[in-house]
Amino acid sequence: MSAGAARRSACATLVQSPQMEPAPITVQYCSECGQPWPQEELARFGDRLICVNCKIAYAQKLREGVASAATFTYAGFWIRFVAALLDWVILFVAGMVVQLPFARMLQSRSIEVELMALGAVYLIDMAIGATYEGLFVSRYGATPGKMALDLKVVRPDGGPISLGRAVGRYFAKIVSGIVLAIGYIMAGFDSQKRALHDMMCDTRVIKVPSRDRQGAE
Numbered sequence: 275m276s277a278g279a280a281r282r283s284a285c286a287t288l289v290q291s292p293q294m295e296p297a298p299i300t301v302q303y304c305s306e307c308g309q310p311w312p313q314e315e316l317a318r319f320g321d322r323l324i325c326v327n328c329k330i331a332y333a334q335k336l337r338e339g340v341a342s343a344a345t346f347t348y349a350g351f352w353i354r355f356v357a358a359l360l361d362w363v364i365l366f367v368a369g370m371v372v373q374l375p376f377a378r379m380l381q382s383r384s385i386e387v388e389l390m391a392l393g394a395v396y397l398i399d400m401a402i403g404a405t406y407e408g409l410f411v412s413r414y415g416a417t418p419g420k421m422a423l424d425l426k427v428v429r430p431d432g433g434p435i436s437l438g439r440a441v442g443r444y445f446a447k448i449v450s451g452i453v454l455a456i457g458y459i460m461a462g463f464d465s466q467k468r469a470l471h472d473m474m475c476d477t478r479v480i481k482v483p484s485r486d487r488q489g490a491e
Contacts, residue, residue: 303476305430306332322430346432346480349425351462354469354479360419365406369399404444411440426482439475446471 300313304325316323324332349357372395373380379391410417412435415426427435427443435443450457450470457470466478 304328305476346428346478348467349423349479349481350467351459353423353425353481354461354467355458357417357419357423357425360422361406361417362419364418365399365403368402368406369395372398372402404441407444408437408441411435411443412437420479424482425479427477427479430476430478432480435477439477443471443475443477446474449474 301310302313302316302323303310304316304327305322306324306328309325309327311323311325313323316325317329318324319332319336376391376395379387380395382388382391407417411427414421415428415434420426427440429435447457447469450460461467461469461472468478472478
């Protein structure tokens with residue numbers, strides 16, 4: 275092969291290489307099963323994305339009225355703040371009761387003993403908070419603070435929250451509180467009033483009319 279032919283072949287390779295690279299794939303998650311799928315393989319039903327495996331079953335739910343495309347009234351930042359404050363008061367009282375057995379250790383002159391007591395109290399408080407959030411949200415759809423203000427935590431389609439997701443949402447709140455609670459403040463600017471932990475766990479906080487809540491009870 276001549277030198278000129280070799281150069282032409284090299285130039286052709288350089289020109290063709292960018293065209294041969296695969297386009298980046300945008301991954302979204304199915305609102306039913308939660309599995310990741312390429313965006314082009316998901317069907318949109320309102321604000322929900324449904325994969326090919328769930329599409330037939332979900333369409334059947336729509337026909338039967340089990341799944342609803344109703345528009346929710348999302349809870350804004352301030353009403354959620356008040357609900358969180360009410361929950362904080364309840365957990366604070368529970369935390370004070372838990373700290374009673376450790377009171378003497380917390381007043382110890384030994385730094386090691388005091389640190390051990392603080393660590394134990396912190397872990398117990400976290401366990402209480404995760405249990406409180408997990409059980410109430412998975413069983414009733416809301417913590418007592420949210421119940422008092424007619425709020426409910428739901429999936430994007432209005433479905434209930436599982437225990438695992440509810441507990442995970444509690445720990446995701448810790449991430450929301452990092453760096454001046456920016457994750458919480460995001461709820462004031464999102465179109466669906468989602469805080470960072472809502473985005474992480476694919477949940478929504480909605481307002482529930484009193485008559486609907488009483489009917490459910």
